[in-house]
Amino acid sequence: MAKINENFLKLPGSYLFSTVAKKISAFESANPGAQIIKMSIGDVTRPLVPSVINAMHKAVDEMAAAETFRGYGPEQGYDFLRAAIVENDYKSRGISIEPDEVFISDGAKSDCGNIVDIFAEDNKVAVCDPVYPVYVDTNAMSGRAGEFVSGKWNKLYYMECTRENGFLPEIPKEKVDMVYLCFPNNPTGMAAPAEYLKKWVEYAKANGAVILFDSAYEAFITEPGVPHSIFEIDGADEVAVEFRSFSKTAGFTGTRCAYTVIPKKLKVGETSLNALWNRRQCTKFNGAAYVIQRAAEAVYSPQGKKETRANIEYYLENAKIIRESLAEAGIEVYGGVNAPYIWAKTPDRMGSWEFFDYLLEKTQVAVTPGEGFGPSGEGYIRLTAFSSHEKTAEAMDRIRKTLK
Secondary structure: OOOOOHHHHHOOOOOHHHHHHHHHHHHHHHOOOOOOEEOOOOOOOOOOOHHHHHHHHHHHHHHOOOOOOOOOOOOOOOHHHHHHHHHHHHHHHOOOOOHHHEEEEOOHHHHHHHHHHHOOOOOOEEEEEOOOHHHHHHHHHOOOOOOEEOOEEOOOEEEEOOHHHOOOOOOOOOOOOEEEEEOOOOOOOOOOOHHHHHHHHHHHHHHOOEEEEEOOOHHHOOOOOOOOOHHHOOOHHHOEEEEEEOHHHHOOOOOOOEEEEOOOOOEEOOEEHHHHHHHHHHHHOOOOOHHHHHHHHHOOOHHHHHHHHHHHHHHHHHHHHHHHHHHHOOOOEEEOOOOOEEEEEOHHHOOHHHHHHHHHHHHOEEOEEHHHHOHHHOOEEEEEOOOOHHHHHHHHHHHHHHHO
């Protein structure tokens, strides 16, 4: 008789954003005509920029001619995109990364989840709390998280991120093997200074740990002294993997393209993680589409950079509107300066799901309850800056009037 992976049965409920979507849908069904403004799921709204669209059209035309048609591509990604990434995202910042250390994929979410394939089940995993749920759930699916007890997995090491520590987790006081870090952070929107990340690299070296660094939101960094890559820290290429995405940077949430950097210097014992990941990808991934990779390459053209930067500035302006409006309404707010996320304290000690329901009912504005990101998220909500200026302003006007 066939057996299933029983680790899946240990997962509590459904995926956070699926739960939020179901609650919104139920409210819409019960309240026909309600004008809901969604500031919950971090999906972009600005269209792909002209440089990207033009590149896609050209690539589609290539696929229509025998002379330029492309079939299966390299699982690691086409050389033209890997070279563009190295030149623009790394060498331009003085970072030494080679094209064969870059692996193109269909999304950072996929890579963050799939990376666990190459690690042993008995590794001790450290995660921030609150945390992007994919880091936790995929380790639970792999049997690395243990049992879900009183809101936490008993084999994971939780690093609390609170206002008392500036939402920057403290270095573990015990030895862990895998550490998930995300900066600028989702959900808190906070960024990490270089000196702070240096301590993590030192810890990883001293303990033989691997840092899994999600920098999907680096393009939103506005303040000096905030690294855009973990590899800006000396020695990080010996202890870290970095995940990057075109989703928020260039609006590819529906187009799907990202990449993961695994330096050849990074080894566990004598084993190269670069070689292991390459082997994994060659077996379980057929490569991102040629048309999409040409679109991603266009992001790095001079005009593409200008156009995508304009969209990022657009979303950062929304973040400013949210921060200032919530503060005016008497809400304690964090983030939104170096990230498209705003982390807000619920008023009057309301629970995060309670405040979610209150805002949906009273203002028809949907947010994400902080508790869904982990126990330390209780008492907070997350808002995203990916709506239009008009809807962002309208949502904040509704909330401000209601709370006042």
